[in-house]
Amino acid sequence: MKFHLLAGASLASLAAVTAALPAHAYEASALAASVAVAGEVVHGRVTNAAGDALPGAEVIVRATGQRAVTNTQGEFDLVLPTGTAVLDVRYIGQPSATQTVSVVQGGTEVSIMLGAGEAATVSDVIVTGVITDGVARSLNQQKNADGTVNVLSADAIGRYPDPNVAESLQRVQGIAIQRDQGEGRYINVRGAPSAFTAVSVDGVQVPAVDPGTRAVDLDTLPSDIVANVEVSKTLLPSQEADSIAGAVNIKTRSPFDKRRLAVSGYAGGSYNDYGGSDTRAAATASNVFANETFGALLSVSYSETNRRPDNVENAWVKEEQNGAEIFVLEESLFKDYETKRTRQAVTGALEWRPTDDFRAYLRGSFAQFEDDEYRNTLGLIYSDGKLQPGATDTTATYTGARITRQIRHRTQKNDITTLVAGGEKTFGNGGVWDASLSWAKSEQSYPNRNELLYRSSATTLSYNTADHYMPSYSVFSDPTGFYRDPTKFTFRENTFRENTTSQEDVAFKTNFELPSQFAGRDVTWKFGAKFNSREINADEQRYRNRASSASPGTLASVLSDRESRNYDYDLGFKFDADLADAYFASARAASPIREPDSITADYTAREDILAGYAQARFDLGATNVIVGVRVENTKFDGDAAKVVDGAVSPTSVSRDDTEFFPNLTVRHSFSDNLIGRFALTRSISRPEFDQIVPRRIEETDGSNISYEIGNPDLQPTLSNNIDAGLEYYFNSLGVVSANAFYKDLTDYRYVLKYTEPFGADGEADFETPVNAPDGHLAGLELNLQQKFDFLPGLLSGFGVFANYTWTDAEIKTDRLYAGRDTFSLPGQSDSNYNAALFYEMAGFSARLSYTKRGDYLDEINADDADLDLYVEGREQLDFTTSYDFGNGVELFGEAKNLTDSAGVRYYGSRERTYEYEKFGYNIFVGVRFKL
Structure with a gap:
């Protein structure tokens, strides 16, 4: 019964959203079956002035409002008709940029650099520090995600004294850790048991090492190997369903x-009290x-x-x-x-x-x-x-x-x-x-x-x-x-x-x-x-x-x-x-x-x-x-x-x-x-x-x-x-x-x-x-x-x-x-x-x-x-x-x-x-x- 109620709620909510659309969206000529978009693929990459990729940047086609978000390598794809298109790029921590693109048959490649000049206003602040760069990467990916997502970048992880992934994740809102001899081992996302969270590495779901639980011992994984950690607190149909609390993907x-x-790299040593x-x-x-x-x-x-x-x-x-x-x-x-x-x-x-x-x-x-x-x-x-x-x-x-x-x-x-x-x-x-x-x-x-x-x-x-x-x-x-x-x-x-x-x-x-x-x-x-x-x-x-x-x-x-x-x-x-x-x-x-x-x-x-x-x-x-x-x-x-x-x-x-x-x-x-x-x-x-x-x-x-x-x-x-x-x-x-x-x-x-x-x-x-x-x-x-x-x-x-x-x-x-x-x-x-x-x-x-x-x-x-x-x-x-x-x-x-x-x-x-x-x-x- 609960499933049918949820399904009904989903359809009802979708109907409410579509009902709020402008009336011209429902002209009779537009009610045919969906058709593939006509146009050419524009493949682009967004970087900062140093050439580093900017993940989570928002790329918007000015004339149509069409939107794309860059991946972890700063890349995006758009399908546009041939001709000239103006792209607006937004990234928290870098000045916004505009670039005109000539779309030709056979595909177009474009590179967009942010922050090449000096910032003119507070809204054009250019990120220069390691801490702030890590914050910017996380915020942009979180902002432009479809669902509720928290992201930890490698730079952000490196600014904490956290030797393993569990201890890194304790800094994320809604996540607490269970410890063994003072070191984090399991995570509790949003107050749920640790087994309610699936863990994957590069999209590969990791089996648990402890036979008594499906929860993954995250103290096994050092934080050094991480490019970023993405915590999806709401799942999409394309994601495995076995994560009641959330899914952790270590990239x-x-x-x-x-x-x-x-x-x-790095190296160092310590003293323990x-x-x-x-x-x-x-x-x-x-x-x-x-x-x-x-x-x-x-x-x-x-x-x-x-x-x-x-x-x-x-x-x-x-x-x-x-x-x-x-x-x-x-x-x-x-x-x-x-x-x-x-x-x-x-x-x-x-x-x-x-x-x-x-x-x-x-x-x-x-x-x-x-x-x-x-x-x-x-x-x-x-x-x-x-x-x-x-x-x-x-x-x-x-x-x-x-x-x-x-x-x-x-x-x-x-x-x-x-x-x-x-x-x-x-x-x-x-x-x-x-x-x-x-x-x-x-x-x-x-x-x-x-x-x-x-x-x-x-x-x-x-x-x-x-x-x-x-x-x-x-x-x-x-x-x-x-x-x-x-x-x-x-x-x-x-x-x-x-x-x-x-x-x-x-x-x-x-x-x-x-x-x-x-x-x-x-x-x-x-x-x-x-x-x-x-x-x-x-x-x-x-x-x-x-x-x-x-x-x-x-x-x-x-x-x-x-x-x-x-x-x-x-x-x-x-x-x-x-x-x-x-x-x-x-x-x-x-x-x-x-x-x-x-x-x-x-x-x-x-x-x-x-x-x-x-x-x-x-x-x-x-x-x-x-x-x-x-x-x-x-x-x-x-x-x-x-x-x-x-x-x-x-x-x-x-x-x-x-x-x-x-x-x-x-x-x-x-x-x-x-x-x-x-x-x-x-x-x-x-x-x-x-x-x-x-x-x-x-x-x-x-x-x-x-x-x-x-x-x-x-x-x-x-x-x-x-x-x-x-x-x-x-x-x-x-x-x-x-x-x-x-x-x-x-x-x-x-x-x-x-x-x-x-x-x-x-x-x-x-x-x-x-x-x-x-x-x-x-x-x-x-x-x-x-x-x-x-x-x-x-x-x-x-x-x-x-x-x-x-x-x-x-x-x-x-x-x-x-x-x-x-x-x-x-x-x-x-x-x-x-x-x-x-x-x-x-x-x-x-x-x-x-x-x-x-x-x-x-x-x-x-x-x-x-x-x-x-x-x-x-x-x-x-x-x-x-x-x-x-x-x-x-x-x-x-x-x-x-x-x-x-x-x-x-x-x-x-x-x-x-x-x-x-x-x-x-x-x-x-x-x-x-x-």
Whole structure:
């Protein structure tokens, strides 16, 4: 029913738009079927005075109002009758230009240069700085896009201390990030879960590396490889529908960006407040050959980060005391990390443009993220003991509790590879045909996930969490030094896990675009189809050995003389990493028995999507209307295994689903500077692969049993979307905008955690994905960017960025959980904002930037609302500065996380802190060069 209502609304809105047209547009002679536009193709390129391409420039035919917008290489195409035509070119940050073109048979080529002379007025401001040039590129592309789009250029990204794409995107209005050890990993667009946003590189959709989500780990992709990042918050029929929140397309560089020999790069190093260092370097080289008909580009990037964050985790439960329930800890874990993270990436491009109307290309990218981590953990296991009378919500004493000492060596590798070959042909009537064949592969592997655990004899433990960030624990004030005495500990177990999950995607897509006229108006028809096939393979090995023969010896024999500290907590001595690794190698060679639950973790799957679309773009003078529909058929097959009484048997699931996605997108220019937008769209988010295969994974940790259960009946989430916005662009390089959105969600999926009786007189923890029938996500984005060019003298170098996003969201379940059937949307913060003050003058630039997001729900607990898991809002202050010597050499410096902000998670209330982690500030200095 919702689909039909949306389709009806689209048609009704289109009828309203066409009804407002002048009456002469509907003369009887003009009501014939659409015909191709008669004329010749004019191929043009718009550059600045330095010869750099200007993307997003608006080219208007003065006599007819016909309009084109330049692409990322500054190129545009128009179909005009032979004769003389006058073209007006507008670009925020450059003086407008007019050029007369003689259109001849066989096609015409034209070059238009902006800013060759001096600016005469404020409205003719010429962009000269790196910051302002990046702002201008972004604003022009956003202004002239058909839908609601945000663009980050490479120059803008380079002015922030952001090592990966996720951290770069946090600067965009409506986007917040989820972090791992202080670094951005996933993005939340407009308060939606990270899986609601699809990511592509050069138009090739990237499979996720993490098997538990469709969201792409954007910390795998370094920001160095980027030419620009385009975030489409409203989709067109020509775009894949699987982006409820928005689609991110990361565009790498092209040799035709410069059309000459161009070499650039940077290198530098840093100091981290919490220990370790950061080294980064990148270089790009490109050139064009054979009379600018062939181009080649190669880009490389490398970074190494050594971090030692401090981390304490406290797990909370409810216990009955004197007839009342109180909150108590069941364990506290003090984690001492030593982590080395490396990122390396290579991108390349070969492009052939023998004529203006034909081009072919081959582009590829490879990015690898490796996290090599040693973690020493001191664990206070209260649940092994007995809670004593007198406990409160902040204090408790346990007798018979235990302490654990553990070392874990974990190596994680993420690989993302894309390769695409394609071509584009422009015909004499202005029609354009393009096609591409692409291959993408993502792989996540854990070659090392080794753990060695020692456990103490029984002891008495107390705590006080009145200071919920830095509680006090009796173990550290014990005069006997119980936890520091290795003789109190005995070998408990070793565990080994290794797993590899790969996703391989092959896709073919083609589009045909044909300009025509209907009722005296320009209409562009566009049709296309895409088929992609994705194969997923997950293989996991788990081993555990508690036999005394598996022990490496006493705890003292594997400890080093290096102290282990976490905040102000003295954790004793670290494990000797070399001795631990030697033990792991020996113990694994002994070939322990594989755990049955690791067999049930394995699965294979295949997803085939066949899509087609048709859309029409009506150029109605100041108004542009796009109306169309997309159809996607999804076929899914998955296989897993189940273990019953030690016997392994296969299980499988097959699904076939077809969805329609109608679309109405309207862009109206109230003036040259004031743009209004409106869109009615429909989109989808398909379930994670591991959630719909019929798996039932059992994990046992002592007396605790937990199950992760797949749901083959899990439905995709569908969303009907309404978007509306106003944008006013200042001639002096700025914009003020407001965009409102509402998303009506059907079958929102979430992971439900609950506890049920299990066995004779025990219980077990369960988690399974389920659908919520209804939900919504609504919000408002406010954005301001302004360069103060109108101020006198040195003050004209100042500028400001500021944006604020407010969202409201909830889901409604089909049954009550702990008396509730309405929940906040996991991953959604009520507020998110950024502010930055920048200055740029005579080669010097500086920017002070601040970002903050509010608290958000992370996990829903079906049994108790007080144990829902939240992530506490976080703020961060960064500073960057640089000086350009004018000879292609630039010195720069970055200061990140000057507020030393922590990452915090809590249960139900901030007083029940689950995780408190700090990363420290980072100071980076380096040099850039450009030839």
